[in-house]
Amino acid sequence: MLIKKTITEFAKLSSVHFVFLTAVIPVTGAIAMGEKDIFILTVIFIIGLAAHTFGFAFNHYMDINVDRMGDHVNKRPLPSGSISKKHAMIYILSWFFFGFFLTLYFFGAKLLLIYLLGIALAAIYDAYSKKIGGMDFVLGASVVTGVVFGAATVSFQFPNIIYVFCVLAFLQTLNLNFIAGSIKDADHDYLINSKHLSTQLGLRAENGIFKIPNSFKIIAYLFGFIYAFFVLVSALLGIIQLPISLFVILLLINGMFFFVTYKMLSLKNFDRQEVRKYIVLQYTINWSNIPILLASVAPMAIFLLLYPVIGLVVSNAILYKTVIRSQVM
Numbered sequence: 001m002l003i004k005k006t007i008t009e010f011a012k013l014s015s016v017h018f019v020f021l022t023a024v025i026p027v028t029g030a031i032a033m034g035e036k037d038i039f040i041l042t043v044i045f046i047i048g049l050a051a052h053t054f055g056f057a058f059n060h061y062m063d064i065n066v067d068r069m070g071d072h073v074n075k076r077p078l079p080s081g082s083i084s085k086k087h088a089m090i091y092i093l094s095w096f097f098f099g100f101f102l103t104l105y106f107f108g109a110k111l112l113l114i115y116l117l118g119i120a121l122a123a124i125y126d127a128y129s130k131k132i133g134g135m136d137f138v139l140g141a142s143v144v145t146g147v148v149f150g151a152a153t154v155s156f157q158f159p160n161i162i163y164v165f166c167v168l169a170f171l172q173t174l175n176l177n178f179i180a181g182s183i184k185d186a187d188h189d190y191l192i193n194s195k196h197l198s199t200q201l202g203l204r205a206e207n208g209i210f211k212i213p214n215s216f217k218i219i220a221y222l223f224g225f226i227y228a229f230f231v232l233v234s235a236l237l238g239i240i241q242l243p244i245s246l247f248v249i250l251l252l253i254n255g256m257f258f259f260v261t262y263k264m265l266s267l268k269n270f271d272r273q274e275v276r277k278y279i280v281l282q283y284t285i286n287w288s289n290i291p292i293l294l295a296s297v298a299p300m301a302i303f304l305l306l307y308p309v310i311g312l313v314v315s316n317a318i319l320y321k322t323v324i325r326s327q328v329m
Contacts, residue, residue: 009077010091011315015056020311021287022055023048024304025143025169028290029150031298032161043106044150047115050099051146055122057092061085062126066192107153114152118145130194136178140170161297164234165290171227172286179220180264180279186210187270205270217265224261228254231289240296250292257285284308 026048027041035041060078068079077083083091096119103115121142129135144166151162182189182198186205189196202213231254234240235247242250264278287308294301 005082009082013057013060013077013083013088013091014053015060017312017315018056019049019052021283021308022052022143022146025146026051026150026153028165028294028301028304029147029162030153031150031294031301032165033151033154033159034297035154036298040106040153043102044153047099047102047149048146050095050102051115051118051122053095054092054099054119055126055142057088057095058123059126059129061088061092063130066130066188066194111149111152114145114149118142118149121145130189130192130196133195133197133200136174136197139177140173143169143173160239161234161293164230164239164293167230168227168290168293171223171230172283175220175223175227175286176279176283179216179223179261180282182216183210183212183264183267184272184275184279187272208270210267210270212265212267220261220265221258224254224258227286227289228257231293234293240293242293242296246292246295250289253285253288253292257282260285280312 023045026044030041030044035044060076064078064085078085078088099115099119100112103112119142121138125135125139125142129139147162147166147169148158151158178198182196182203186198186203187208189199190204190206193199198216201216201219202211203216204211231250232247235242235250260278260281264275264282267274267278288305291302291304294304
C-alpha cells in the first residue's frame with residue numbers, strides 16, 4: 001500500500017496528465033520527417049517522457065512556496081509534504097540523466113546538445129516564471145526545441161512542414177501556459193506579486209471574482225488567430241497536402257477553439273473545476289490540428305488525436321478515482 005501511495009505521489013509530481021501531450025512532441029517531429037521505425041519512435045517518446053518529467057517536476061519544486069498559498073494546489077506532493085524536497089530533487093535528476101544517456105547512446109553528441117538546450121530552457125522557465133515577465137516565450141522555445149530534436153533524429157535537412165510545426169508548437173505552448181495557465185492560477189499569482197505578464201496586465205481572481213482585462217483577451221484571441229492562420233495557410237499553399245475533407249475539419253476545429261476561448265475569457269466567478277473544463281477542451285481542440293496535419297505524411301498519425309484524452313482519463317482514473325470530472329491541473 002505504501003509503494004502504491006509513493007508511486008501515485010510521484011506521478012502527481014510529474015504532472016502525468018500532460019505526459020501524452022508533451023512527450024509526443026519530438027515524436028511528431030520525427031514522423032513529419034518520415035520516420036516509421038516503431039522502435040526508434042518509442043525511444044524518442046521515452047526521451048520526450050524524460051524531458052517532460054524533468055520539466056514539470058522541477059516546476060513543482062520551484063513553486064513550493066507559491067503552491068502553499070492556493071486552496072487546491074497546496075495539496076500537491078511537495079507543499080503537502082507527501083514527497084520531501086530531497087527525494088524530489090533525486091527524482092528530477094534521475095530523469096534528467098536518464099534522458100541524457102539515452103539520447104547520447106542512440107543519437108550521439110549533436111542530438112544531445114539539442115536535448116540539453118531544451119532542458120536548459122525549461123529549467124530557466126521553471127526558475128524564473130514568477131520572477132521575470134515573458135518566461136512563457138522561453139518555455140515555448142523549449143517546446144520548439146523538442147520538435148527540432150525529433151526531426152533531427154532523421155536529418156538536419158528540414159522540409160517546410162517542420163518549420164510550420166515549430167511555429168504551431170510555440171503558439172500552442174503560449175496559449176496553454178500564458179492564457180489558460182494564467183487563468184488557472186489567477187486566484188493566487190497576484191498574491192505573491194508575480195512578475196508574470198498576465199499578472200502585470202491585471203489578470204486576477206480576487207475574492208472569487210475574475211478580473212480579465214481586455215488587453216489579456218486581445219492577446220488570447222491573437223494567439224488563436226495566428227495559430228489558425230498557420231494551420232490553414234500551410235494547407236492552402238500546399239506546404240501540407242490535405243484532402244478537402246480534412247481541411248474542412250480543420251476549419252471546424254479552429255472555430256470550436258475560438259468558441260471555447262470566448263467562453264473561458266467570459267468567466268465571471270473563479271471556479272477551479274470550471275476552469276479545468278475549459279483548459280481540457282482548449283488544449284484538446286488545439287492539439288487536434290497536429291495529427292490531422294501529420295496525416296499528410298503518415299495517415300496512421302491521425303490516431304494521435306486520442307493522446308490527450310488518454311492521458312487525462314487514465315490519470316484521473318488512477319490518481320483521483322474519477323473520469324468525468326477532471327481533478328488535474
